[in-house]
Amino acid sequence: PPIDPVATGEREADILAILTELNLIVEGWIRQRPAQWLWTHKRWPDE
Numbered sequence: 001p002p003i004d005p006v007a008t009g010e011r012e013a014d015i016l017a018i019l020t021e022l023n024l025i026v027e028g029w030i031r032q033r034p035a036q037w038l039w040t041h042k043r044w045p046d047e
Contacts, residue, residue: 001025003018003022005021
């Protein structure tokens with residue numbers, strides 16, 4: 001689905017808002033059909 005980003009002039013906040021929206025979209029797709037998804041690399045570093 002299309003997203004409609006709003007530029008507030010706060011670059012870091014705008015980037016965070018757009019990426020958060022994109023991640024929510026992908027999360028929705030995965031939740032709809034979890035058997036079709038496979039993550040083959042480490043997304044988050046070890047602590």
